Each structure stands twice: as C-alpha cells, then as structure tokens.
Amino acid sequence: MKIQTKNKIVIIGAGGLGKGIAQLIIDLNKVEDVWELLGYLDDDINLRGKTVNNYPVLGQIELLADRKFHDVYAMSAIGLSSGRIQIIRKALEMNRNLRFPTLIHPTAIIGEETEIGEGTSVGAYAIVEPGNRIGSHVLVHYGTTIGHDCVIEDFSTVLPGTNVSGFVKLCYGTYLGTNVSVLPGVEVGTRTIVGAGAAVIHSLPAYCTAVGVPAKLIKYHDEVAASRMGGE
Structure with a gap:
C-alpha cells in the first residue's frame, strides 16, 4: 500500500x-x-x-x-x-520556489463557478455564493457571506460576520472590518479600509477610510506612500 x-x-x-x-x-x-x-x-x-x-x-x-x-x-x-x-x-x-495553498474550511459552502486564488483562506461557516472571482492572498474569515457574482481582488480582507451582497467589487487590498454590510453593486476602491459595523450603501474611492451607518469617508491615505508598499 x-x-x-x-x-x-x-x-x-x-x-x-x-x-x-x-x-x-x-x-x-x-x-x-x-x-x-x-x-x-x-x-x-x-x-x-x-x-x-x-x-x-x-x-x-x-x-x-x-x-x-x-x-x-x-x-x-x-x-x-x-x-x-x-x-x-x-x-x-x-524563496522563489515557495508555494501558496488555497485553504477552504470543511464547513464553508462554496457555490458553483467560483474561482479562488492561491494563498487564499476561507474560514469556518463562510458562505460564498455562485459565480464569484476571489483573487490570491485573500482572507475570507469565519461566518462571512459573499453574495453571487462578486469580484474580490488580491490581498483583500473580509473579517468575521461581514455580509457582502451580490455584484460587489472589492478592489486590490480592500479591508472590511467585522460585521460590515456591503449593498449590491457597490465598489470599494483599492486599499480602502471600512470600519467595523459599517454599512456601505454607495461606492467608495481608493485609499480612504470609511466608517458608520451609512459608511462615510473620514480620511484619505497617502496614495504615494501606499503605492510604494505594493499597491496598484
């Protein structure tokens, strides 16, 4: 054997x-x-x-x-x-030979026609509906819901209890805090941070921080400094 x-x-x-x-x-x-x-x-x-x-x-x-x-x-x-x-x-x-797995918890539900990149993890009891494109090195934490036909680009973070509705786009390096809600069709810009418990009802620009219900932009980041750290 x-x-x-x-x-x-x-x-x-x-x-x-x-x-x-x-x-x-x-x-x-x-x-x-x-x-x-x-x-x-x-x-x-x-x-x-x-x-x-x-x-x-x-x-x-x-x-x-x-x-x-x-x-x-x-x-x-x-x-x-x-x-x-x-x-x-x-x-x-x-180490140029380093490999990165895709780790999906056994209790997670992954819909049909969903693509998930290398280095990405999907936590316990997460629900990822059909038709999603999830990039590389993304963290989808436990108890999150990702609606159908979303795009989640590389290095994004979705913290526990967050609910992302259908047709949402999370651009490169987006960070959604715990228990965030994102309404259908919204786009969250590159490297934008959304604070815990926020409700994103309108699209947000790149390199900013937004908090509250509904989520409001409270500051912009230094885009030049962020780009030097690896942003796109």
Missing part, C-alpha cells in the same frame, strides 16, 4: 490569525490528512522557541532561504492587507 506524502506547510505570523490558520489546517486534516504543519515564522524575536497552539515558532521569515524549506507551502497570517502584501513579497525574495 502506497503511503501518501504530506505537504509541508508553514504559517507566516504567529499571532491570533496564525492560530486561526493553524486550526483551519487541523480541521482540514481531520477530513483528509494531507498537511504537515511545521510551525510558524515570525519576525518577533521574543517569540522564537515558543509554541503557539501547540506548534513551534521556528524563527524569522529569513529561514525560508534555507534549503530545508525548498519544497514547503506557506500561508500568510497577517490581517492587515498592507502588511500581507509586504510579507508575501519578502517571502518570495527569500
């Missing part, structure tokens, strides 16, 4: 989100035991040698340059979109 070789994987980031990604991998292994979680990489030197959720913090991200990590998968557990952009760039500088 042929023994199946497990895929080795590391989590970049040992904070609360890192714990959540570890639990997602654990839950996937209960269905089909295909992942060997080696531990975490984190640039916080105070975490080195410690364990998080029973897995070791192996060291800083520079370890990815080591030969023993040549064939591993990596999953980013950096919640803020701008930080995730930076860390993925850095990881690929360390």
Whole structure:
C-alpha cells in the first residue's frame, strides 16, 4: 500500500490569525490528512522557541532561504492587507520556489463557478455564493457571506460576520472590518479600509477610510506612500 506524502506547510505570523490558520489546517486534516504543519515564522524575536497552539515558532521569515524549506507551502497570517502584501513579497525574495495553498474550511459552502486564488483562506461557516472571482492572498474569515457574482481582488480582507451582497467589487487590498454590510453593486476602491459595523450603501474611492451607518469617508491615505508598499 502506497503511503501518501504530506505537504509541508508553514504559517507566516504567529499571532491570533496564525492560530486561526493553524486550526483551519487541523480541521482540514481531520477530513483528509494531507498537511504537515511545521510551525510558524515570525519576525518577533521574543517569540522564537515558543509554541503557539501547540506548534513551534521556528524563527524569522529569513529561514525560508534555507534549503530545508525548498519544497514547503506557506500561508500568510497577517490581517492587515498592507502588511500581507509586504510579507508575501519578502517571502518570495527569500524563496522563489515557495508555494501558496488555497485553504477552504470543511464547513464553508462554496457555490458553483467560483474561482479562488492561491494563498487564499476561507474560514469556518463562510458562505460564498455562485459565480464569484476571489483573487490570491485573500482572507475570507469565519461566518462571512459573499453574495453571487462578486469580484474580490488580491490581498483583500473580509473579517468575521461581514455580509457582502451580490455584484460587489472589492478592489486590490480592500479591508472590511467585522460585521460590515456591503449593498449590491457597490465598489470599494483599492486599499480602502471600512470600519467595523459599517454599512456601505454607495461606492467608495481608493485609499480612504470609511466608517458608520451609512459608511462615510473620514480620511484619505497617502496614495504615494501606499503605492510604494505594493499597491496598484
């Protein structure tokens, strides 16, 4: 009988989100035991040698340059979109062979004709209706609902309990806080941040922060500085 070789994987980031990604991998292994979680990489030197959720913090991200990590998968557990952009760039500088899985929790519901990119995770009890296009390195947290025919571009973040209606577009690096509601047909611009509990009833421009019910723009970000960090 042929023994199946497990895929080795590391989590970049040992904070609360890192714990959540570890639990997602654990839950996937209960269905089909295909992942060997080696531990975490984190640039916080105070975490080195410690364990998080029973897995070791192996060291800083520079370890990815080591030969023993040549064939591993990596999953980013950096919640803020701008930080995730930076860390993925850095990881690929360390290891051009690095691969990024698509992790979908066994309890999530994924509709037909939905595309989900590499490095993207979909959490427990999330509902993704048919016809969606979800990019790479996107975080769709637990208990979220994504309506039909949406476009969610790379490095976007959708926090727990958020409800995104149909025909919505979340542009590159969008960040939706916990329990946000987005009405049908709305577009949220590149790198825009929407505060927790907001209701987005009209489209929002790029590089801004919006809060409230209904969501109102309260400030613009420095677009030049943001673009230097990897925005489009």
